[in-house]
Amino acid sequence: MRADARRNYEQILAAAEAEVARAGADASLEEIARRAGVGSATLHRHFPSRQALLEAVFHDRVVALCDRARELAAGGDAGPALTDWLRSLASYGAVTRGLARSLLGGTQNPTAGTCETMLLEAGDALLRPARAAGAVRPEVTIVDLLTLVNAVSLATEGSPDAGAEAARLVTLALDGVRPRD
Numbered sequence: 001m002r003a004d005a006r007r008n009y010e011q012i013l014a015a016a017e018a019e020v021a022r023a024g025a026d027a028s029l030e031e032i033a034r035r036a037g038v039g040s041a042t043l044h045r046h047f048p049s050r051q052a053l054l055e056a057v058f059h060d061r062v063v064a065l066c067d068r069a070r071e072l073a074a075g076g077d078a079g080p081a082l083t084d085w086l087r088s089l090a091s092y093g094a095v096t097r098g099l100a101r102s103l104l105g106g107t108q109n110p111t112a113g114t115c116e117t118m119l120l121e122a123g124d125a126l127l128r129p130a131r132a133a134g135a136v137r138p139e140v141t142i143v144d145l146l147t148l149v150n151a152v153s154l155a156t157e158g159s160p161d162a163g164a165e166a167a168r169l170v171t172l173a174l175d176g177v178r179p180r181d
Contacts, residue, residue, distance in 0.1 A: 009046050011036040016047075016057050025054060025101035054102040055115055061096060062115040065089055069122035079135025082126040083174055086149050087167040089119070093153030094166035100153035103146075119146060140177045148173055 015035035019027040029050065033043040047053035068088055072081035093100040103116050124142040131138060149170055156166040 005046075008036070008038050008042055012038060012043055012046055012053075013056055016053050020054070020057050020098040022097075025050075025098035027098070029053070051102070054098065058096070058099050058102060058115050061092065061099065062118050065092060066118050066122040069126055073126055073129070078126070078129035078133045079178075082123075082130040082136065082145075083171070085123070085126055086145060086174065087170050089123075089146075090149045090152045090156075090166035090170040091163035093150065094156040094159070094162035097157060100150045100157065103150055134179060136177050137179050145177070 012032065016027070016032045019032050019035060023031075029043060030040060032053070033040050036043070043053075047056065065085075065088065069085050072085050075081055093103075103119070120142055123146060127136065127140070127142050127145065130136045131140070152166050152169045152173065156162045156169065159165045
């Protein structure tokens with residue numbers, strides 16, 4: 001990438017991060033371009049869709065969540081590892097304005113390398129051993145769990161203590177995915 005193109009990309013991304021933090025996933029693309037000091041066409045050359053821009057905004061945060069999943073998977077006890085990760089994901093989604101909303105609807109056809117695909121893969125790597133250990137009902141899928149976590153994140157996003165409230169509600173909901181005696 002040429003130096004000026006790289007500079008435009010970085011300015012757009014910085015403006016998008018600020019605007020999404022302020023206005024959420026529906027942040028104005030025109031406002032992002034204006035704050036970045038570029039035209040709308042330049043924004044769209046770098047990010048052909050709103051979803052592509054949101055993917056770039058949230059990529060590093062999602063990588064950190066996936067790294068956390070790998071750490072928990074290496075730690076041993078599969079059931080608590082899955083629960084801890086889902087609580088972390090719900091809390092993160094609740095306090096990171098726009099993240100939960102940007103992931104809505106992608107489960108129908110996520111593509112390789114997207115934030116949603118990374119979360120699906122990381123979560124499934126925790127779910128499989130939890131299911132095998134009998135800590136999760138056999139019919140529960142990672143899409144079920146991510147849908148649940150996403151709903152909790154969206155519901156608590158504006159709460160005064162959004163992260164703690166999301167973690168509490170996910171813990172409450174996860175009691176329903178454990179096998180019944």
